Each structure stands twice: as C-alpha cells, then as structure tokens.
Amino acid sequence: MNQKINQHIAYLMKEKGVNLIISQAKDSNGFVIPHFILSENDIISSVIAINEMRNFFAYLNKQEIKSFKSIGIVCNYFGVKTFFQLKFENQLKDLELFLLIPTDDDFIEITSEKQAEDYLSGLKQSTILVDEELENVKKMSMEERWNYWMKTLELCTKCYACRAACPMCYCSSCTTECNIPQWIPVPASLHGIFEWHVMRAMHLAGRCTECDECVKVCPANIPLNILNKGLHNKISEAFSSDDSSIKYALNFFQPDEKVDFIK
Amino acid sequence: MEDFEPKLAAFVCNWCTYAGADLTGTSRMKYPSNVRILRFPCTGRIDFMLVMKAFDSGVDGLIVSGCHPNDCHYTSGNFHAQRRWVVFKEVLDIMGFDTRRIFFTWVSAAEGAKWAKVVTDAVEELKKLGPYSEFKKILLKKLQFPLDNKTADREIKTEPVIS
Ligand code: SF4
Ligand code: SF4
Ligand code: FES
Numbered sequence: 001m002n003q004k005i006n007q008h009i010a011y012l013m014k015e016k017g018v019n020l021i022i023s024q025a026k027d028s029n030g031f032v033i034p035h036f037i038l039s040e041n042d043i044i045s046s047v048i049a050i051n052e053m054r055n056f057f058a059y060l061n062k063q064e065i066k067s068f069k070s071i072g073i074v075c076n077y078f079g080v081k082t083f084f085q086l087k088f089e090n091q092l093k094d095l096e097l098f099l100l101i102p103t104d105d106d107f108i109e110i111t112s113e114k115q116a117e118d119y120l121s122g123l124k125q126s127t128i129l130v131d132e133e134l135e136n137v138k139k140m141s142m143e144e145r146w147n148y149w150m151k152t153l154e155l156c157t158k159c160y161a162c163r164a165a166c167p168m169c170y171c172s173s174c175t176t177e178c179n180i181p182q183w184i185p186v187p188a189s190l191h192g193i194f195e196w197h198v199m200r201a202m203h204l205a206g207r208c209t210e211c212d213e214c215v216k217v218c219p220a221n222i223p224l225n226i227l228n229k230g231l232h233n234k235i236s237e238a239f240s241s242d243d244s245s246i247k248y249a250l251n252f253f254q255p256d257e258k259v260d261f262i263k
Numbered sequence: 264m265e266d267f268e269p270k271l272a273a274f275v276c277n278w279c280t281y282a283g284a285d286l287t288g289t290s291r292m293k294y295p296s297n298v299r300i301l302r303f304p305c306t307g308r309i310d311f312m313l314v315m316k317a318f319d320s321g322v323d324g325l326i327v328s329g330c331h332p333n334d335c336h337y338t339s340g341n342f343h344a345q346r347r348w349v350v351f352k353e354v355l356d357i358m359g360f361d362t363r364r365i366f367f368t369w370v371s372a373a374e375g376a377k378w379a380k381v382v383t384d385a386v387e388e389l390k391k392l393g394p395y396s397e398f399k400k401i402l403l404k405k406l407q408f409p410l411d412n413k414t415a416d417r418e419i420k421t422e423p424v425i426s
Pocket of ligand 2: 149209210
C-alpha cells in the first residue's frame with residue numbers, strides 16, 4: 001500500500017497494540033490477494049487501484065482471525081459497507097477494528113459506525129453494468145430465462161467458493177451441509193445447482209452488500225450479481241416505506257403491507 | 264391435455280386454512296381430489312426450501328395458504344411469510360421458474376367455500392398449463408461422466424466503480 005498507509009500500519013502495530021493487518025497485494029499473475037501483516041517486517045508497498053481492491057471481510061468471520069482481537073483491514077467502499085452490515089448483524093462484537101481506505105496519496109481511517117455512515121453517505125456506487133445485464137434477463141420470456149439460466153448454471157461446479165468468499169455468509173454450519181433432510185442435492189447436476197442458487201440468493205436477500213466478491217472468485221463465471229441486484233431492486237421497490245424496513249428486509253414488516261399476488 | 268390430472272400440493276396453516284378446508288368437507292362442498300394437503304403450524308413456518316422440495320417430489324403446482332393478515336395465531340407469522348414470498352417469487356421469476364404454478368392465498372377458518380374455489384381454480388389453471396416437464400427434466404438429468412470440457416465463454420464485468 002502507499003507510503004502513508006504503511007507508516008500508519010507501523011504506528012498502529014507499535015502504539016495501538018494492533019496485532020494483525022489484513023492488507024492487499026498482487027500475486028505474480030496480477031490477481032489481488034490478501035496480505036497478512038503480523039509484524040512490521042511484513043509491510044510491503046504495493047500499488048492497487050481502489051477499484052481493483054477486494055473485500056476480505058470474509059476473514060473476519062473466522063474464529064482464528066477473530067482471536068487477534070485488534071485488527072486492521074485495508075479495504076475500499078464495499079469494505080465499509082460490509083463493516084456496517086456486519087456490525088448491524090452483531091458479528092463484530094469484541095473486535096477492535098481499524099478500516100484503512102487508501103486515497104490517491106493518503107488514506108482514510110474508519111473505526112466506528114458513525115464514521116462509516118458519514119463515509120458511505122458521501123459516495124455512490126455505479127450499477128450501470130449489472131443493471132444492463134439484469135435488464136436483458138428481465139426482457140426475456142419465461143422459457144428463454146429458464147434456458148438462459150440452465151445453460152449458464154450448467155458450468156457451476158458447486159465448489160462453494162462464492163459462499164467462502166462472501167463476507168455475509170458467516171454461518172458456521174450451512175444448510176448445504178445439512179443431510180437430514182438433504183436440502184440441497186449433493187451432485188453438481190442442474191437440480192442441485194438450481195436449488196443452491198435459489199437458496200444462496202434467498203439467504204442473502206436484503207443483506208448482500210453488492211461487493212461482487214462472489215462473482216470475482218467464481219471459476220465458472222456465473223453472473224451471481226444479476227440475482228443479487230434483482231433482489232436488491234425488488235426489496236427497495238416493494239418495502240421502501242421506511243429505511244429500517246429495507247435494512248431488516250426479511251425480519252421486519254409493516255402491518256399495512258399489501259401484496260397483490262396473494263389473493 | 265384432456266385427461267391430464269395435475270398433482271397439486273397445498274401448504275396450509277393449522278389455524279385458518281386447515282380448519283377452512285375442514286369446513287369445506289363438513290359442509291359437503293365438492294372440490295377436486297388432486298390436492299394433497301400438508302398442515303403447518305403457521306405460514307411463517309413455510310420455508311422457501313420446502314416449496315422447492317414440493318416441486319422436487321414431482322408436484323405440478325402448489326397452493327400456499329394461511330390466515331388473513333392480522334389473523335395469524337402467532338400474531339405476525341403471515342406478515343413475515345408475505346415478505347419472504349415477495350422476495351422468493353422474484354428469485355424464481357428472474358430464474359425463469361414457472362411461478363404461475365404457485366398459488367398464494369389467504370383462506371380463513373370460515374371460508375370453506377373460498378377453499379373449494381381456490382382448489383378448483385388451481386386445478387383448472389394447472390390443466391391448462393400441463394405437467395411441469397421443464398422442471399422434471401432437470402430432476403432426471405444426472406451428472407454425465409466424463410464431464411464435458413465446457414468453459415464459460417462469458418466475460419464477467421464486476422462493478423467496483425465508485426464516484
Ligand atoms: S457459482 Fe461459481 S463459485 Fe459458486 S459454487 Fe458455482 S462454480 Fe463455485
Ligand atoms: S456481492 Fe456476493 S460476496 Fe458480496 S455480499 Fe453480496 S453475495 Fe456476498
Ligand atoms: S397461524 Fe395461520 S398464518 Fe400464522
């Protein structure tokens with residue numbers, strides 16, 4: 001990371017008792033990978049554009065990482081969004097977190113929800129590309145849509161990398177591993193794949209931060225962001241009567257809600 | 264599709280629709296016998312995965328029914344269910360699943376006649392739609408070995424653009 005961040009990391013480790021920094025670096029192929037800094041000797045300088053940065057909050061849900069207690073994490077806009085949502089879901093209890101967001105030749109430090117909120121309110125994320133893809137899918141007829149997904153999903157190997165990389169997928173035991181009853185059929189045949197994707201989308205409805213980490217790690221290039229975005233749009237359109245009802249989405253309701261397809 | 268008899272399942276809540284369906288029977292109203300009724304404690308208990316499992320086991324359509332809003336025995340189960348179904352229906356719609364085959368309705372314990380109508384209408388609609396062969400196709404499709412060496416030809420554009 002840049003000079004200023006590295007100096008600050010050194011300061012945090014020396015003065016603030018931070019014992020782990022999850023930074024980012026590029027491997028020899030140019031992929032952005034996590035870089036764990038356990039002591040000042042591990043600090044390296046690397047150049048990663050803010051838009052190329054990834055969201056490594058999934059690590060913070062792991063017990064072995066949590067045990068470091070005082071952790072710094074280098075992230076961008078989506079990291080802050082994830083921080084906010086995880087805090088909201090009580091997942092970052094007992095952790096002292098320092099979010100470091102690189103800017104051109106400086107950085108921003110965020111440690112509280114209040115700061116995160118201020119930071120987020122000043123920025124807007126672009127959704128042009130995914131909106132377009134979603135639009136294309138929605139334009140299709142039902143049969144076309146089914147065939148499109150079946151053709152796309154056929155390549156999914158059910159490796160569950162999308163689950164492993166997702167910062168919001170933190171349950172220690174997942175429905176996919178439950179075999180009494182067997183909710184998701186084990187083989188990576190269309191049937192199991194279809195149900196896995198329905199379930200993944202449902203369990204993240206209203207919680208997904210749209211960081212696209214799942215899409216980036218998918219070896220089969222499944223456009224999971226179309227599903228994520230579709231649900232995001234639906235939730236804000238159907239339940240937008242007030243802010244908290246979007247935040248809670250599926251565990252909140254308004255008594256006067258009317259749904260037209262329930263007769 | 265003259266002699267096609269659709270298989271229809273119904274997920275109903277114990278306190279309203281189940282009692283309503285009972286009333287239909289005791290008042291000797293006739294309705295199609297295609298329906299298999301499964302009793303749930305509350306619509307709040309009807310997990311979306313159970314809906315998937317119904318289609319897995321080969322139904323052509325499904326009725327989901329419970330107490331009217333504000334009448335839920337557990338106060339708010341149906342309000343939660345209502346939200347869940349809005350989202351669930353959207354997932355299925357985006358994926359091209361035939362959501363015309365899922366009939367969401369509220370039937371109270373006094374609406375025996377409504378229950379008969381719901382079932383009759385559902386069966387009529389399903390007779391029009393025919394068996395759900397699209398879905399049954401993927402149920403029967405087993406993994407083929409060796410796997411074809413297909414690779415994704417799509418390039419995924421993710422969108423971290425922020426301004
Ligand atoms: S969508 Fe991609 S990452 Fe997720 S299980 Fe399928 S192949 Fe793996
Ligand atoms: S975009 Fe993907 S990885 Fe990120 S929160 Fe949503 S589902 Fe999880
Ligand atoms: S008890 Fe009937 S919907 Fe809750």
